[in-house]
Amino acid sequence: MAAIADPSVSIQNLSLNFGSVSVLQTLNLDVAEGEFIVLLGPSGCGKSTLLNCIAGLLDISEGRIFIKGKNVTWEEPKDRGIGMVFQSYALYPQMTVEKNLSFGLRVAGVPKDEIAKRIARAAEILQIEPLLQRKPSALSGGQRQRVAIGRALVRDVDVFLFDEPLSNLDAKLRSELRVEIKLLHRKLENTMIYVTHDQIEAMTLADRIAVMRGGVIQQLDAPQTIYNRPVNRFVAGFLGSPAMNFINGHLEAGEAPVFKADGVSVPLGRYQFDNESGRAAKPCVFGIRPEHIEFGEAARAMPFTAESTVEIVDPMGSDTLVWTKLGGQIISFRVEADKTLRNGDAIRIGFDPARASLFDAETDNRL
Amino acid sequence: MADVSVAAEAAAIRSAASGPSGPKPRHALSRRNIFLYGTLLVVALYYLLPLYVMVVTSLKGMPEIRLGNIFSPPLEITFEPWVKAWSQACTGLNCDGLSRGFWNSVRITVPSVLLSIAIASVNGYALANWRFKGADTFFVILIVGAFIPYQVMIYPIVIILREIGIYGTLTGLVIVHSIFGMPILTLLFRNYFTSMPEELFRAARVDGAGFWGIYLRIMLPMSLPIFVVAIILQVTGIWNDFLFGVVYTRPDTYPMTVQLNNIVNSVQGVKEYNVNMAATILTGLVPLIVYFVSGKLFVRGIAAGAVKG
Numbered sequence: 001m002a003a004i005a006d007p008s009v010s011i012q013n014l015s016l017n018f019g020s021v022s023v024l025q026t027l028n029l030d031v032a033e034g035e036f037i038v039l040l041g042p043s044g045c046g047k048s049t050l051l052n053c054i055a056g057l058l059d060i061s062e063g064r065i066f067i068k069g070k071n072v073t074w075e076e077p078k079d080r081g082i083g084m085v086f087q088s089y090a091l092y093p094q095m096t097v098e099k100n101l102s103f104g105l106r107v108a109g110v111p112k113d114e115i116a117k118r119i120a121r122a123a124e125i126l127q128i129e130p131l132l133q134r135k136p137s138a139l140s141g142g143q144r145q146r147v148a149i150g151r152a153l154v155r156d157v158d159v160f161l162f163d164e165p166l167s168n169l170d171a172k173l174r175s176e177l178r179v180e181i182k183l184l185h186r187k188l189e190n191t192m193i194y195v196t197h198d199q200i201e202a203m204t205l206a207d208r209i210a211v212m213r214g215g216v217i218q219q220l221d222a223p224q225t226i227y228n229r230p231v232n233r234f235v236a237g238f239l240g241s242p243a244m245n246f247i248n249g250h251l252e253a254g255e256a257p258v259f260k261a262d263g264v265s266v267p268l269g270r271y272q273f274d275n276e277s278g279r280a281a282k283p284c285v286f287g288i289r290p291e292h293i294e295f296g297e298a299a300r301a302m303p304f305t306a307e308s309t310v311e312i313v314d315p316m317g318s319d320t321l322v323w324t325k326l327g328g329q330i331i332s333f334r335v336e337a338d339k340t341l342r343n344g345d346a347i348r349i350g351f352d353p354a355r356a357s358l359f360d361a362e363t364d365n366r367l
Numbered sequence: 368m369a370d371v372s373v374a375a376e377a378a379a380i381r382s383a384a385s386g387p388s389g390p391k392p393r394h395a396l397s398r399r400n401i402f403l404y405g406t407l408l409v410v411a412l413y414y415l416l417p418l419y420v421m422v423v424t425s426l427k428g429m430p431e432i433r434l435g436n437i438f439s440p441p442l443e444i445t446f447e448p449w450v451k452a453w454s455q456a457c458t459g460l461n462c463d464g465l466s467r468g469f470w471n472s473v474r475i476t477v478p479s480v481l482l483s484i485a486i487a488s489v490n491g492y493a494l495a496n497w498r499f500k501g502a503d504t505f506f507v508i509l510i511v512g513a514f515i516p517y518q519v520m521i522y523p524i525v526i527i528l529r530e531i532g533i534y535g536t537l538t539g540l541v542i543v544h545s546i547f548g549m550p551i552l553t554l555l556f557r558n559y560f561t562s563m564p565e566e567l568f569r570a571a572r573v574d575g576a577g578f579w580g581i582y583l584r585i586m587l588p589m590s591l592p593i594f595v596v597a598i599i600l601q602v603t604g605i606w607n608d609f610l611f612g613v614v615y616t617r618p619d620t621y622p623m624t625v626q627l628n629n630i631v632n633s634v635q636g637v638k639e640y641n642v643n644m645a646a647t648i649l650t651g652l653v654p655l656i657v658y659f660v661s662g663k664l665f666v667r668g669i670a671a672g673a674v675k676g
Contacts, residue, residue, distance in 0.1 A: 057569050078575030090566035094588040103584075104574030151574070163566075 004030040007066070008191035009054065009159055014063035016046075016053060016215075023049050024215040026063070031193065036185050038202040039195045041212035042238070047195045050212070051161050054193065055084050068158050078108070080159075083152025087164040089144040091136040097147050098132040101154050115154075122153040125187070126180075142173045149184070162194040166201065178204060199239050203227070211235045229357070233364040236287050236357055242321055244287045245331035248361065253281040259358065261286070261327035266304050270354040278358070278367035285364075287357040290321065293333035295349050302350030310345045324349065425449065425644035432640050448641035452649060456642055458629040459618055465646055467619075468626030472606055472653075474537055475622055479544035480601040484594065487549055491556025492582050496568050506557070513550035521614055528615065535617045543615055544605050552597055559593040560586060595661050603654040623650050 007030040016024040023046050031037050039047040052058040054065060056077035064073045072080045091100050098119060105115045123129045126146045136144055145165055152160055162181075166174045182205055185192055196202055202209050203223045210220045211234075219231045230236035236244050249261025251268075257279050259266040266286065273279055299305050306326060314321040315337065322341055323332045326349070333349060335341065358367040394400075420437055425448050427441040454464040461467060493499070494506055524543060525534065533539040563586070571581045612622040621629075627650045631643045 052569075055569075055573060057572060076575075077569075077573045082573065084570065084573045086566040086570060088564055088566050090564065090570035092567070092571075092585055103571075103576075107575045107580055151570070155574075 004032045008033040010066040012064045015061045017061045034189045036192045036207045038206035038209045040202040045212040046215040047212050051195045081157050082159045083155045083157040084161040085148045085165045089148045118154040122150040126150050141169050160192040233359045244289050247286045247327050247329050250283045259286050264327035283361035285359045290333045292355045293351045299348045299350030305350035421644045449645040452642045452646035456630045468623035472623040476605045479541045479605050483545040483548035484597045487552030488556045490553040494557045495560035509550050540615045
């Protein structure tokens, strides 16, 4: 990972233990000015914990946190220059929207006209002007989350922290607000750190995604890189829906390495190995995404093709997921919805090994 | 009965024609209902009968009471016993009735309730939201305090109060009540504040509010139900207290309960049952009113505090 010259947020050797349980392990992360970073991972991976550490809501065990070049490791949350948006909105139920927005400013003793100015600006950006005099209980979920974002907005902070802000909303609202957050980021150009377990949010919003597991960042890269060249099997399986297909087999070394699994041999001449030592013969796992498998006539043009039969057909509206067998193992691939396939149909599938991912069967790391 | 059976017959015909449809028919006189309402009725009578006897007796004159028909309503209603109980009954040297005890009890209950709730709510808030070092140990010690019988501590407290120089004063009793209310009230408030979403507390911290800021501006306005519960518990508990009242005060500062006891249990003269009944009802009136006024909030608050612990 290239060092970032003047990071907006810099986390250095951060560790957090709860008693004997280690939640975060010597974690390093540099976030550039104006960057949108998404912390992605399954529940319990420590992503929300990391965010709470950055916010100063949890005391860390080791390491340092810098925001805007200032060491804030021991600072109170309010002095860190952050605004935070929570999953449950966390609006103060007894206050009107306006009072919710102004609470932090009133605590800080900001002059009244300044408060009014900032609320007007935030309300305009988020289009919540008509709601200002309402109580949170009289708002819908989407409106509440807008207000919660507004509360971070009025504080005029450098860094926005989002803790699964859209998880409590229904699918339609979620995609609407996702777009709004993206627009907001473009407009404000603040640094944003966004925690989610939803890969679509991560892919669409992020400049860079940090995929986490067990308190460790597995891969930190642009969404496309993470999608196309996952560093290990966990990242490969976590991103992408429907999930990547994995075929167990082994690698045969030689001038042109070949992946072999129960009657199938895939030439890997076009596959980009991460390093030369990866070419050695060993058991490995071959990963290919469902959308990278072609079928029918298109398959013939592919460097690798195979005959197979349809096992199950899952129509999903926009496209159809077809399950079949390759090398004796079940895999799925995507076809357009208008293709009519039936169970038991004989088909030809094919793919370009250059788009595949190869993992060491023992370490799960990319070869 | 006839209507019910006709309706049932109609339902049976309908169901035979097309199978069951619509709401399942319910019978007002089913075995379940008879048991349920029958039990409720018996229990209600069981509890209300003594109250009835008390009210009726307190409205009778002594000659009528001597006839012995304790369940019969008064032939001639008189409020003389009530007046006597309130302002003329003698205890020791004082003959100004329960009124003196009433005002003593007010002077004990009001400051005790306010003081204990103020301290306990802050305790509970600190324990629930600011997990300071040793918080769990502190909490355990506090809870253990709730299980130690009061009687064990009476004498040590007498000595402590004497040494401080407030033995026998209302101030001393107020302090004792506040301390003894602490374990259960702190538990109550802690559980209530724990059940509140933690993100709210975090949001307030990010907004820059401190310990008191969050307590006064965020938590307090959201905790009306639990404050009502605490007030009811404390008002009834302290008002009905007899033991501390008799130990830690002097005759001229006796609370109402102690004075009531002295009136009812006096061995000299004629037993004035009507005055005793009136005095007892008067003493019990305050907790009764508190329950009736705030019963709904009480139930809601108990449930709210009990969900998560």
